Each structure stands twice: as structure tokens, then as C-alpha cells.
Amino acid sequence: EIVMTQSPATVSVSPGERATLSCRASQSVMTNLAWYQQRPGQAPRLLIYGASTRATGIPARFSGSGSGTEFTLTISSLQSEDFAVYYCQQYEKWPPWTFGQGTKVEIK
Amino acid sequence: QVHLVQSGAEVKNPGASVKVSCKASGYTFTAYFIHWVRQAPGQGLEWMGWINPNSGGTNYAQNFQGRVTMTRDTSTSTVYMELTRLTSDDTAIYFCARDGYKDALVWFDPWGQGTSLTVSS
Numbered sequence: 001e002i003v004m005t006q007s008p009a010t011v012s013v014s015p016g017e018r019a020t021l022s023c024r025a026s027q028s029v030m031t032n033l034a035w036y037q038q039r040p041g042q043a044p045r046l047l048i049y050g051a052s053t054r055a056t057g058i059p060a061r062f063s064g065s066g067s068g069t070e071f072t073l074t075i076s077s078l079q080s081e082d083f084a085v086y087y088c089q090q091y092e093k094w095p096p097w098t099f100g101q102g103t104k105v106e107i108k
Numbered sequence: 109q110v111h112l113v114q115s116g117a118e119v120k121n122p123g124a125s126v127k128v129s130c131k132a133s134g135y136t137f138t139a140y141f142i143h144w145v146r147q148a149p150g151q152g153l154e155w156m157g158w159i160n161p162n163s164g165g166t167n168y169a170q171n172f173q174g175r176v177t178m179t180r181d182t183s184t185s186t187v188y189m190e191l192t193r194l195t196s197d198d199t200a201i202y203f204c205a206r207d208g209y210k211d212a213l214v215w216f217d218p219w220g221q222g223t224s225l226t227v228s229s
Contacts, residue, residue: 034208034215036153043203044153046217055217087153091214096169097143099153 002026002090006100012108013078021103023071023088032092035064035073038102039084047086048073075105083107110134112142112204112220119226125192128223130204137185138162141207143216144178144189146200156202158213159187194227201225 003026013019023033031051036044046055048064051071061076075082088100115129130142144156157168159178166178172191180187191198202223205216 032214036216043219043222044205044216045219046208046215049208049215049217089153089215094213095155095157095167097155097216099155101152 001096002029002093002098004088004090004098004100006086006088006103008103009101010104010106012106014108015080016077017108019075019078019082019105021073021075021086021105023066023073023100025069025071025090025092027093028068029090029092031067032090033064033066033071034089034091035062036087036089037082037084038087039081044087078105110206110218112206112218114202114204114220114223117224117226119228120194121229122195122227124194124227125190126194126225127188127190128202128204128225130187130189130220132161132185132187132206135206138182139210141213142178142180142187143205143207144176145203145205145216145219147203147222148197148200151200156189158207161185161187191225194225196227199225199227 005024007022033051035048038044052064063074065072085102085104111133113131138161141158143158159166161180177190204220208215208217
């Protein structure tokens, strides 16, 4: 099973600032990595797939990068609706599909 | 527009079973796999398994083997997830999610709204 590790667990950011979230895989997942946003009380929403492709309707302030074992989700100029928990997920080697434990983006 | 609508919250006693439904609309039901994912209170996401709505074929996570059954009804575009021998550890929100690519197994998009399950005596 591929273990996904996200850091930091929580990041405090002021509105309008940039947030950088990291995700590491225990073995290479190529670019078979997705990012999801989960707001309180809601279901996860796909943001990024293929490590860097934005899903339909996702604003350009969300960008993903990386390959192999190291990945980054960057949110430039944070908006109020961006304060949420973000999960990475690998789909290179399954089953099982595995998720990171999440990074909470909170208001500084 | 693609939608997955799940059944309502459940409260069950330990040892009981629960069956959660997920009704799909806005796309060809048989063309995309459906996954189930659960989230315990304050915790992360755990993949439980998938069902192929076309064939009815399934694949379950090892943690749930022997306790979970996923089925589908093509006449109503609905998939079901049944979990048996419930314990308090099964208290969680259960999500269905469509696979993101036709006839493939990749990312999950979109997700249902979630079904809360509470297991308590």
C-alpha cells in the first residue's frame, strides 16, 4: 500500500496571501495524484488531477506541481472560501486508493 | 449536470447492518465506476471499495472484506453499500463518488453529499 503523507497538518494564512501544501508518497506515483478540498460539513471536491491539471470550474489560483514522490498544491491569494482541509490522493497503484491525512488551511 | 444523491442519516445498534444508497443522474450510469469512501469523526478519508455499475463487479478494501457488499440497480441508476456487524468504530460519514474517467479507475469526481452513520447502543 502506498502511504501518502501531507505537511504541515495546519497552515495559518492571511486572506490574500499564498499557501503552499506538500504531499509525499512512500513510492513513486508518477503524476497519478489528485487534490481535493473539503469545507466543513461538505463532501470533498476535486481540485487537481494528474498532479497539475485543474478540474472543471476550479479557479486559476489553485495550482499543482510535482511528480514521483513529491507534490505541491499552491493557493495564491487566498479567498475566504478557500479556508478548508485539503487532501492528496494517489491513483497509481491500487487497490487501495490512498489519501493523505489532510492539511487544514486556517485564517491567520 | 452530474449528481450523486445519497440516502439519509442512520442510527444503528452494534451488531446491526446498514444499507446506504447513492442515486446517480446526469450521465450514463453504466459507464463509470462508483467508489465508497468513509470518514470517521475528525479523521481522514478511507477508501472502502468500488462497483462497476455495468457488470456489477466489485473490489473491496481488505479492511472491509467479509463485511461490505456493494450492489447496483441499473433501472434506477442507484448503487448500494451494505455494511454488516457494525461496531462503534463504523461511526462515520459514508460518501459515494463517481470515478473521474469513463471506463477507468482514477480520481473521484463528483462525490455524493455523504450519509452519516452512528453506531451506538
